[in-house]
Amino acid sequence: MIRQVRFDKKTRVVDALVQRIERGELGTGERLPGEHELAAEFDVSRGTLREALSELKRRNYIATQTGVGSIVTYDGVPLHQSAGWARALAAGATQVATELLEITAVERPELAVRLGTARFICIRRRRRAADGSLVSLECALVPATDGLEQLPALGLVEGSLTATLVSHGFTGARGRQWIGAEPLDEASAEWLQRPQGTVFLKTLRETYDTRGRFMEQVESLLDPSHFQLSLSFGNEP
Structure with missing residues (x-):
């Protein structure tokens, strides 16, 4: 009892x-x-x-x-190791605040074959640490279908991309993620207020829903002094 x-x-x-x-x-x-x-x-x-x-x-x-x-x-879409990284990104010892920068319609013809569409909505966000420094920049691409094409005018549901996707019938089921590093280009450096060429961690995650549809591609640039990559395997004691 x-x-x-x-x-x-x-x-x-x-x-x-x-x-x-x-x-x-x-x-x-x-x-x-x-x-x-x-x-x-x-x-x-x-x-x-x-x-x-x-x-x-x-x-x-x-x-x-x-x-x-x-x-x-x-992050709204937990990925199992069989689909990529179980937990690819663990936040460091810094509290952060998210800033929504823009929601725009974009075309990416180079993604049409792999993702099944060339028309997307880009939700661009960045995160700021408690000391005011910018520590990450994110561009989330979602398909411009099923009502999501109205996001530039309507905005996110309760300020949440996950809640927005769910409200339009998309629930994450599987995905894959790539991890690397690259120097900031001119545009990214401007968004992050850093010198061009500063090396940041880069993650790229693609998620598919329970019906097998592409639902989200998220590209994130992360300040390595505030973030770390983590991979879990085996059974915890």
């Missing part, structure tokens, strides 16, 4: 934090409140809270860093 009560409390904490993360109330790169604060909020013991955090870590919603705490790593 005691174990069952503890399990129920852990599940309640996990479910509540998952909802906050998936709704964007706790965004990628943000630090969770401390264990003492969370334990008091949910009226659970520190042991139960740590079990809940371990479950969130196992499900790739957070990463834990010594001396920093728990950082949100969920």
Whole structure:
């Protein structure tokens, strides 16, 4: 009976934090409140809270860093290792704020064969650290179909690209991701307010929905001093 009560409390904490993360109330790169604060909020013991955090870590919603705490790593489309990287990007010890720069219609003929369309909507965002420095630049391409072509006029649902895609019938099911590095070109350097040629990490992720349709390609440029790449394998002890 005691174990069952503890399990129920852990599940309640996990479910509540998952909802906050998936709704964007706790965004990628943000630090969770401390264990003492969370334990008091949910009226659970520190042991139960740590079990809940371990479950969130196992499900790739957070990463834990010594001396920093728990950082949100969920990006809206968790990828299994069989489809690429299970958790390709883990945020560093920096809280960040996301800025929406533009939503524009673009044509990319070179992607037509692989992605099945040459017409996209580009959602460009950048992230700023607590000290004011710009640490990432992102361009998300979504197909200009199924109502998404109206995004330049309508904007994102609740400011969330994930929520917008779901509201238009796209739910991520599988994908793949590439990781590399490259110097910033002139346009990217201007967006990030860095010297042209500064080397940033580069990730490119393609996601397909439950019906097999292409739903999103996200290209991200990441300041390597604020982000790290992480690959999990095997069974955790």
